[in-house]
Amino acid sequence: MKIQLQHLTKTFHSPGRKSSGEVVAVNDFTFEIPDGQLIGLLGPSGCGKSTTLNLICGLERPTGGKIFFGDRDVTDLPPELRGVGMVFQNYALYPHLTVRKNILFPLENLKGKDRLSKEEMARRVDEAASLVQIGELLDRKPSELSGGQQQRVAIARALVKMPHVLLLDEPLSNLDARLRLQTREEIRKIQRATKITTVFVTHDQEEAMSISDRIVVMKEGVLQQIGQPQQVYDDPANLFVAKFLGTPPINVFDGQIQGGMLHLGGEAVLPVPGIPDQRVTVGIRPEGFLPQADGPLSCTLSGVEVMGRDISVVASHPACQSPTLRAIITADAPVDRSAQSVCFALKPEKVFLFQPDSGCRIRSVP
């Protein structure tokens, strides 16, 4: 089912503060989620991503704007009439019920003509359980399960109603690192198998990038960018998005455009045709550096970290906003580890220019 958000806004009254007693959690969101996709809502904590999820779910009422599931306006519908399944951050499995009864719980709520027969309910529970591979755990209590298993039970409980939309709130944050990798693949697989439009919330950009069909980047209640992960990474809309995506993070410099050339600390490092002279903030991805003996960007070398296939060069440059910058280059690149300095050429497609104050992207006009 396609989901459309139109000018969605949610403000909260924060009690206690008399002046400015309103917090805008979600500010004028408009975007569309195509049918059957897996969408990652991404942003630092407090950016309104969980609120957005709750709005889609129906647990919160928007202050303004509309939500459509397919062609139906669901803005005023309570959650149970929307056909959504939700997985909570701490899973919210009822501790006193067995796994089977937990999964059965939503089905038992159905009334009237939606009511299922006992056999049908049991069949659906088995189906959902086998989909997430917890068939042998059905008679245990949640407290007897590992974090990853609880996570799957929660997903099974959300799926058993056959929802049109599946919502996951920080689905991986309670798992340890190893399980996290495994579980995110699992989620991807389940989503592929069921083809349910799925929205999940995370603050971990790697997680969002690795499994989403599209990511939605948010900051302080404002939508920053929406697109396929690679596309957002390669073409960030502003400095925030550029900084938020990518490990190691992007290197940020203070720069100057003069006569079609980008200057960093007085040196002309890259031609940037069609951009008028101005001060700029420059973002360079770690993989955007090419070590070259006569490269225009000369940095003081502080160390080299071996990562196997690649090496990571840690250096410093006076124009860099942080004390060190980090470049990822292939292990066979010519870097003299004992040298005092290292020179780089830059890959133009890995260098982004932003306005220093607003952080807006400056694009070259060909």
Added chain:
Amino acid sequence: MRQERKAWLYLLPAILFLGAFLVYPLIDVFIYSVEEGYNFASQTYFGVGLYNYSYVLHDPYFLQAVKNTFLLVIITVPLSTGLALVISLALSSIRPLRDLFQTIYFLPYVTNTLAVGLVFMILFQKTEYTDGLINLMIQWFGGSSVDFIEGPYWAKMFVLCFYTIWVVMPFKILILTSALASVNPDYYKAARVDGTSKGRIFLRITLPMISPMVFYLIVTGFIGAFKAYSDAVALFGTDLNAAGMNTIVGYVYDMLYGDSGGFPSYASAAAIILFAIVLTITCINLLVSKKHVHY
């Protein structure tokens, strides 16, 4: 070694006081209870046996006290726990005024039982001058007035139960509201997403989640109600036997001291019988709870 000696020194006052006023008396009460014909003044007794128990069990005052206590327990424990549950649920479902209500509801906890009991007495009492406020209200609704303090047994029992519930409610409401507040709100959100009805949320989620606390209240409620005494004194005065409203604990104290006192052996026997009853009931409670309380 020095440290060890110092530790015992620090513990000395507590050990002395606990030994003298808690451990020794506990042993002694059993001894008292089997010393027949004990004379308080001369500290002598005739023999050892179970006569004291037999005397107490055949004493009509004791039987009256047992009857009163059991009635009080059976009426007040379920009523107060149920009412506290309803009020706590109502409290946790509202936001405006919640703090105010909570504060008001806690007030009886910090009042002197004896003093406020007097207020209940004048509210319910019927004298030759006035019928009292409660009777006035009964008359508004077309009933006929009753003296709740010196009148028929059921009326006195009613006031006693009413006052007891009034006194124990603050504790129960407090415990239950904090139990309700500690239920993770995600459970309710999950239930809402699944379209769970209010009644089902209560029966299938809320009640199981707070069942340990409800059970705790039932157990302490039983124990507390079995030990009822000062509520009755507050309403009916110190001569509870004459009012026919004595409780088991009241019987113990009356045997010990006062106009009918001076019989520590009978008092001990009665006290031990009381605690045999309380222990039995608590054990039954524990067994029942194993079946019904989750976790």
Added chain:
Amino acid sequence: MERTFDFERLQGRAKRRKQVLRFFTYLLLGVWAVVVLFPFYWMLLTSVKDYGAYNAEHIPTFFTLSPTLQNYKDAFTSVPLGRYLANTVFFAVVTTALMVVVITLSAYAFARMEFRGKNLLFTLFLSLMMIPTELVVITNYATITGLELRNTFTGLILPSVTSVFYIYLLKENFEQVPDELYRAAKVDGTSDFKYLWKVMLPICRPTLVTIIILKVIECWNSYVWPRLITDDPNYFLVSNGIQEIRENGFGRENIPAMMAAVVVISVPLILLFFLFRKKIMAGVSRGGIKG
């Protein structure tokens, strides 16, 4: 189109149901608030009614137009209410102070000192919590009578200067103070006693304050033990005092004066409650028992 209309109606009905439920919720809460507050109102009201006017009311009135403080004067002059109050304050202060010393020392020993049999002793202490007062009061009565301590403050105070529950509470709190502080103090050559006094107690002050308040409430309301141990009105506490007033003071029917005495007895605790509302409620929900 049909379907949306249907939903709108559903929504309307749900909204109305919600309003009705909310109304009944507040009604219930309001009724119980009245049940709780009314006795307090009635005692205040009666305490300012004129004696003559009160006795002339065959049908009780819900307010008075000519409040008088005469009853309060009577309460302090014709019965020794002031004496009862002073006794109770003295009893509460001394008992609480002694108890704080005793429980602090033991809690510290359990929390910070090493000695043989510590765990066994602590378990023994905890098991003492299950001993009901009603069972031990008989022998204590005999003990105090035997020591000829009836009608003395010593006899009143002694049996209630220890509380296993408060030792337990304080010990738990002491144990939360990090070990490093203790080692640092030891390195600086601080004595155990000084460490307890200068470091532990200030850190654990919130718990200590809660314990003190709960104990004061308990003392203020204690009735059974004082009744057993005192028959000289000079040593009566407020609970016994009010019972005495009811049975022998004022002449039986001076109910306004009696209510004035009740108000005077109730006010200190209610003030204490309003001052320390959060602390008291938190303390009680941590395991308070009706004192």
